[in-house]
Amino acid sequence: MYKILANTIFLGKQVLFLPECHSTNDKAFELIRAGVIKDGAIVICDHQTAGKGQRGNKWEAESGQNLTFSLVLKPNFLDVSEQFYLNMMISNSIRRLLQDYLPDLQVKWPNDLVVPGRGKIGGILIENILSSNVWEFAVVGIGLNINQCGFGSRKATSLAQLAGGRYDLEELFKLLISQIELGVIALKKGKLEGVRQDYLRHLFLKDQWNIFAENGLEFEGKISGISKEGRLMVSLRNGGIRSFGLKEISFPDV
Structure with missing residues:
Protein backbone atom coordinates (compact mmCIF):
# COMPACT_ATOMS: atom_id res chain seq x y z
CA MET A 1 0.00 0.00 0.00
CA HIS A 202 -12.73 30.06 -1.53
CA LEU A 203 -11.86 31.70 1.80
CA PHE A 204 -14.34 31.04 4.60
CA LEU A 205 -16.25 34.20 5.71
CA LYS A 206 -14.56 36.47 3.17
CA ASP A 207 -16.53 39.70 2.61
CA GLN A 208 -19.12 38.74 5.24
CA TRP A 209 -19.75 40.77 8.38
CA ASN A 210 -19.24 38.62 11.47
CA ILE A 211 -18.33 38.81 15.13
CA PHE A 212 -14.66 37.99 15.79
CA ALA A 213 -12.68 38.14 19.01
CA GLU A 214 -9.24 39.35 20.04
CA ASN A 215 -8.01 38.46 23.54
CA GLY A 216 -11.59 37.63 24.48
CA LEU A 217 -12.95 40.99 23.31
CA GLU A 218 -15.49 40.80 20.49
CA PHE A 219 -15.59 43.12 17.50
CA GLU A 220 -17.47 43.24 14.20
CA GLY A 221 -15.56 42.93 10.97
CA LYS A 222 -15.27 41.16 7.65
CA ILE A 223 -12.30 39.35 6.13
CA SER A 224 -11.02 41.40 3.21
CA GLY A 225 -7.81 39.64 2.20
CA ILE A 226 -4.46 38.11 3.07
CA SER A 227 -1.13 39.95 3.31
CA LYS A 228 1.99 38.72 1.50
CA GLU A 229 3.19 37.32 4.83
CA GLY A 230 -0.07 35.44 5.34
CA ARG A 231 -1.66 37.71 7.91
CA LEU A 232 -5.46 37.93 7.88
CA MET A 233 -6.78 41.33 6.82
CA VAL A 234 -10.06 42.33 8.49
CA SER A 235 -12.10 45.43 7.68
CA LEU A 236 -13.74 46.90 10.79
CA ARG A 237 -17.36 47.99 10.95
CA ASN A 238 -16.31 51.30 12.50
CA GLY A 239 -13.72 51.90 9.77
CA GLY A 240 -10.14 50.90 9.09
CA ILE A 241 -8.41 47.59 8.40
CA ARG A 242 -6.42 45.46 10.83
CA SER A 243 -4.17 42.47 10.26
CA PHE A 244 -3.91 39.39 12.47
CA GLY A 245 -1.45 36.52 12.82
CA LEU A 246 -2.05 33.00 14.08
CA LYS A 247 -3.61 32.90 17.57
CA GLU A 248 -4.38 36.63 17.45
CA ILE A 249 -8.02 36.30 16.32
CA SER A 250 -10.88 33.93 17.11
CA PHE A 251 -13.51 32.91 14.54
CA PRO A 252 -17.21 32.12 14.72
CA ASP A 253 -17.91 28.38 14.61
CA VAL A 254 -17.98 26.69 11.21
Whole structure:
Protein backbone atom coordinates (compact mmCIF):
# COMPACT_ATOMS: atom_id res chain seq x y z
CA MET A 1 0.00 0.00 0.00
CA TYR A 2 1.13 3.55 -0.73
CA LYS A 3 3.96 2.62 -3.05
CA ILE A 4 6.21 4.95 -5.04
CA LEU A 5 3.96 7.04 -7.29
CA ALA A 6 4.12 6.43 -11.03
CA ASN A 7 1.69 9.24 -11.94
CA THR A 8 3.95 12.11 -10.84
CA ILE A 9 7.15 13.71 -12.15
CA PHE A 10 9.04 14.41 -8.93
CA LEU A 11 6.76 14.05 -5.89
CA GLY A 12 6.28 10.72 -4.16
CA LYS A 13 9.31 8.98 -5.61
CA GLN A 14 10.27 8.07 -2.04
CA VAL A 15 7.34 6.86 0.09
CA LEU A 16 7.64 5.51 3.62
CA PHE A 17 4.47 3.77 4.84
CA LEU A 18 4.07 3.17 8.57
CA PRO A 19 1.13 1.22 10.03
CA GLU A 20 1.38 3.42 13.13
CA CYS A 21 3.44 6.38 14.36
CA HIS A 22 3.15 9.29 16.78
CA SER A 23 3.27 11.99 14.09
CA THR A 24 4.24 11.85 10.43
CA ASN A 25 5.73 15.35 10.73
CA ASP A 26 7.95 14.26 13.60
CA LYS A 27 9.02 11.14 11.68
CA ALA A 28 9.82 13.23 8.59
CA PHE A 29 12.02 15.56 10.66
CA GLU A 30 13.79 12.55 12.13
CA LEU A 31 14.57 11.23 8.63
CA ILE A 32 15.71 14.67 7.42
CA ARG A 33 18.16 14.88 10.35
CA ALA A 34 19.40 11.38 9.50
CA GLY A 35 19.98 12.45 5.90
CA VAL A 36 17.94 9.59 4.44
CA ILE A 37 15.05 11.52 2.96
CA LYS A 38 14.97 13.89 0.00
CA ASP A 39 12.89 16.57 -1.68
CA GLY A 40 9.47 15.19 -2.65
CA ALA A 41 9.51 12.30 -0.16
CA ILE A 42 6.35 11.29 1.70
CA VAL A 43 5.81 9.73 5.12
CA ILE A 44 2.32 8.23 5.41
CA CYS A 45 0.71 6.45 8.33
CA ASP A 46 -2.46 4.43 8.85
CA HIS A 47 -2.76 5.51 12.48
CA GLN A 48 -1.24 8.60 14.08
CA THR A 49 -1.28 8.27 17.85
CA ALA A 50 -0.25 11.88 18.45
CA GLY A 51 -1.04 13.76 15.25
CA LYS A 52 -0.56 17.51 15.45
CA GLY A 53 -2.78 20.36 14.34
CA GLN A 54 -2.43 24.12 14.41
CA ARG A 55 -2.26 25.97 17.77
CA GLY A 56 -0.90 22.81 19.47
CA ASN A 57 -4.16 20.91 18.96
CA LYS A 58 -4.24 17.13 18.59
CA TRP A 59 -5.46 15.69 15.29
CA GLU A 60 -8.06 12.95 15.93
CA ALA A 61 -8.06 10.06 13.42
CA GLU A 62 -9.18 6.43 13.52
CA SER A 63 -6.82 3.78 12.20
CA GLY A 64 -7.11 3.04 8.48
CA GLN A 65 -10.00 5.45 7.86
CA ASN A 66 -8.33 8.68 6.79
CA LEU A 67 -5.35 10.22 5.01
CA THR A 68 -2.57 11.32 7.36
CA PHE A 69 0.79 12.02 5.79
CA SER A 70 3.69 14.46 5.53
CA LEU A 71 5.31 15.69 2.34
CA VAL A 72 8.93 16.86 2.44
CA LEU A 73 9.72 19.80 0.15
CA LYS A 74 12.79 21.90 -0.47
CA PRO A 75 11.04 25.13 -1.48
CA ASN A 76 14.11 27.17 -2.42
CA PHE A 77 12.07 28.54 -5.33
CA LEU A 78 10.33 30.80 -2.80
CA ASP A 79 11.77 33.51 -0.59
CA VAL A 80 11.43 32.91 3.15
CA SER A 81 9.04 35.90 3.26
CA GLU A 82 6.76 34.03 0.82
CA GLN A 83 6.16 31.00 3.08
CA PHE A 84 2.39 31.46 3.11
CA TYR A 85 2.18 30.88 -0.65
CA LEU A 86 3.12 27.25 0.03
CA ASN A 87 0.30 27.06 2.57
CA MET A 88 -2.17 28.55 0.10
CA MET A 89 -1.08 26.21 -2.71
CA ILE A 90 -1.54 23.11 -0.53
CA SER A 91 -4.99 24.32 0.58
CA ASN A 92 -5.97 24.98 -3.04
CA SER A 93 -4.79 21.50 -4.09
CA ILE A 94 -6.88 19.75 -1.43
CA ARG A 95 -9.95 21.79 -2.34
CA ARG A 96 -9.54 20.90 -6.02
CA LEU A 97 -9.29 17.21 -5.14
CA LEU A 98 -12.55 17.29 -3.19
CA GLN A 99 -14.59 19.92 -5.04
CA ASP A 100 -16.50 17.39 -7.16
CA TYR A 101 -17.70 15.68 -3.97
CA LEU A 102 -18.04 18.83 -1.86
CA PRO A 103 -18.75 21.91 -4.01
CA ASP A 104 -19.24 24.03 -0.86
CA LEU A 105 -15.78 23.22 0.54
CA GLN A 106 -13.88 26.31 1.71
CA VAL A 107 -10.57 27.17 3.35
CA LYS A 108 -10.71 28.60 6.85
CA TRP A 109 -7.64 30.78 7.44
CA PRO A 110 -4.97 29.82 7.77
CA ASN A 111 -5.27 26.19 6.69
CA ASP A 112 -8.40 24.26 7.67
CA LEU A 113 -10.76 22.71 5.11
CA VAL A 114 -14.38 23.25 6.10
CA VAL A 115 -17.91 22.97 4.79
CA PRO A 116 -19.84 25.91 6.32
CA GLY A 117 -22.53 24.72 8.67
CA ARG A 118 -21.31 21.11 8.55
CA GLY A 119 -17.83 21.09 10.04
CA LYS A 120 -14.12 20.64 9.45
CA ILE A 121 -12.91 17.87 7.14
CA GLY A 122 -9.17 18.46 7.14
CA GLY A 123 -6.18 20.54 8.10
CA ILE A 124 -2.59 21.36 7.22
CA LEU A 125 0.43 21.89 9.46
CA ILE A 126 3.59 23.18 7.75
CA GLU A 127 6.78 23.17 9.80
CA ASN A 128 9.99 24.61 8.39
CA ILE A 129 13.74 24.21 8.71
CA LEU A 130 15.50 27.54 8.18
CA SER A 131 19.25 28.18 8.23
CA SER A 132 20.67 31.72 8.10
CA ASN A 133 17.33 32.91 6.70
CA VAL A 134 17.48 30.29 3.94
CA TRP A 135 14.55 27.88 3.57
CA GLU A 136 16.08 24.39 3.71
CA PHE A 137 13.04 22.13 4.11
CA ALA A 138 9.29 22.40 4.60
CA VAL A 139 7.46 19.45 6.14
CA VAL A 140 3.83 19.63 5.01
CA GLY A 141 1.57 17.63 7.30
CA ILE A 142 -1.88 16.88 5.88
CA GLY A 143 -4.82 15.26 7.65
CA LEU A 144 -8.04 14.54 5.76
CA ASN A 145 -11.07 12.82 7.26
CA ILE A 146 -12.27 10.42 4.60
CA ASN A 147 -14.11 7.30 5.81
CA GLN A 148 -14.34 7.95 9.56
CA CYS A 149 -17.92 8.39 10.75
CA GLY A 150 -17.58 9.11 14.47
CA PHE A 151 -15.72 12.01 16.11
CA GLY A 152 -15.20 13.27 19.62
CA SER A 153 -15.71 16.85 18.43
CA ARG A 154 -18.96 18.09 16.96
CA LYS A 155 -16.90 20.38 14.71
CA ALA A 156 -15.25 17.47 12.88
CA THR A 157 -16.72 15.67 9.88
CA SER A 158 -15.57 13.52 6.96
CA LEU A 159 -16.04 12.96 3.25
CA ALA A 160 -18.11 9.85 4.01
CA GLN A 161 -20.42 11.78 6.33
CA LEU A 162 -20.83 14.71 3.96
CA ALA A 163 -21.04 12.96 0.59
CA GLY A 164 -21.98 9.39 1.53
CA GLY A 165 -20.23 6.18 0.52
CA ARG A 166 -16.72 4.94 1.20
CA TYR A 167 -13.58 5.95 -0.68
CA ASP A 168 -10.34 4.34 -1.82
CA LEU A 169 -7.69 6.04 0.30
CA GLU A 170 -4.77 5.13 -1.96
CA GLU A 171 -6.52 6.46 -5.05
CA LEU A 172 -7.36 9.77 -3.34
CA PHE A 173 -3.76 9.97 -2.12
CA LYS A 174 -2.40 9.58 -5.66
CA LEU A 175 -4.79 12.19 -7.02
CA LEU A 176 -3.92 14.65 -4.26
CA ILE A 177 -0.16 14.34 -4.78
CA SER A 178 -0.72 14.97 -8.49
CA GLN A 179 -2.66 18.14 -7.64
CA ILE A 180 0.06 19.28 -5.25
CA GLU A 181 2.73 18.67 -7.89
CA LEU A 182 0.83 20.96 -10.30
CA GLY A 183 0.75 23.54 -7.53
CA VAL A 184 4.49 23.27 -6.91
CA ILE A 185 5.11 23.76 -10.63
CA ALA A 186 2.91 26.89 -10.60
CA LEU A 187 4.94 28.33 -7.71
CA LYS A 188 8.21 27.49 -9.45
CA LYS A 189 6.95 29.40 -12.50
CA GLY A 190 6.25 32.44 -10.33
CA LYS A 191 2.45 32.27 -10.55
CA LEU A 192 2.09 33.54 -7.00
CA GLU A 193 -0.80 35.92 -7.61
CA GLY A 194 -2.87 33.17 -9.26
CA VAL A 195 -2.34 30.97 -6.20
CA ARG A 196 -3.36 33.80 -3.87
CA GLN A 197 -6.49 34.68 -5.86
CA ASP A 198 -7.59 31.03 -5.96
CA TYR A 199 -7.19 30.86 -2.17
CA LEU A 200 -9.16 34.09 -1.66
CA ARG A 201 -12.03 32.93 -3.90
CA HIS A 202 -12.73 30.06 -1.53
CA LEU A 203 -11.86 31.70 1.80
CA PHE A 204 -14.34 31.04 4.60
CA LEU A 205 -16.25 34.20 5.71
CA LYS A 206 -14.56 36.47 3.17
CA ASP A 207 -16.53 39.70 2.61
CA GLN A 208 -19.12 38.74 5.24
CA TRP A 209 -19.75 40.77 8.38
CA ASN A 210 -19.24 38.62 11.47
CA ILE A 211 -18.33 38.81 15.13
CA PHE A 212 -14.66 37.99 15.79
CA ALA A 213 -12.68 38.14 19.01
CA GLU A 214 -9.24 39.35 20.04
CA ASN A 215 -8.01 38.46 23.54
CA GLY A 216 -11.59 37.63 24.48
CA LEU A 217 -12.95 40.99 23.31
CA GLU A 218 -15.49 40.80 20.49
CA PHE A 219 -15.59 43.12 17.50
CA GLU A 220 -17.47 43.24 14.20
CA GLY A 221 -15.56 42.93 10.97
CA LYS A 222 -15.27 41.16 7.65
CA ILE A 223 -12.30 39.35 6.13
CA SER A 224 -11.02 41.40 3.21
CA GLY A 225 -7.81 39.64 2.20
CA ILE A 226 -4.46 38.11 3.07
CA SER A 227 -1.13 39.95 3.31
CA LYS A 228 1.99 38.72 1.50
CA GLU A 229 3.19 37.32 4.83
CA GLY A 230 -0.07 35.44 5.34
CA ARG A 231 -1.66 37.71 7.91
CA LEU A 232 -5.46 37.93 7.88
CA MET A 233 -6.78 41.33 6.82
CA VAL A 234 -10.06 42.33 8.49
CA SER A 235 -12.10 45.43 7.68
CA LEU A 236 -13.74 46.90 10.79
CA ARG A 237 -17.36 47.99 10.95
CA ASN A 238 -16.31 51.30 12.50
CA GLY A 239 -13.72 51.90 9.77
CA GLY A 240 -10.14 50.90 9.09
CA ILE A 241 -8.41 47.59 8.40
CA ARG A 242 -6.42 45.46 10.83
CA SER A 243 -4.17 42.47 10.26
CA PHE A 244 -3.91 39.39 12.47
CA GLY A 245 -1.45 36.52 12.82
CA LEU A 246 -2.05 33.00 14.08
CA LYS A 247 -3.61 32.90 17.57
CA GLU A 248 -4.38 36.63 17.45
CA ILE A 249 -8.02 36.30 16.32
CA SER A 250 -10.88 33.93 17.11
CA PHE A 251 -13.51 32.91 14.54
CA PRO A 252 -17.21 32.12 14.72
CA ASP A 253 -17.91 28.38 14.61
CA VAL A 254 -17.98 26.69 11.21
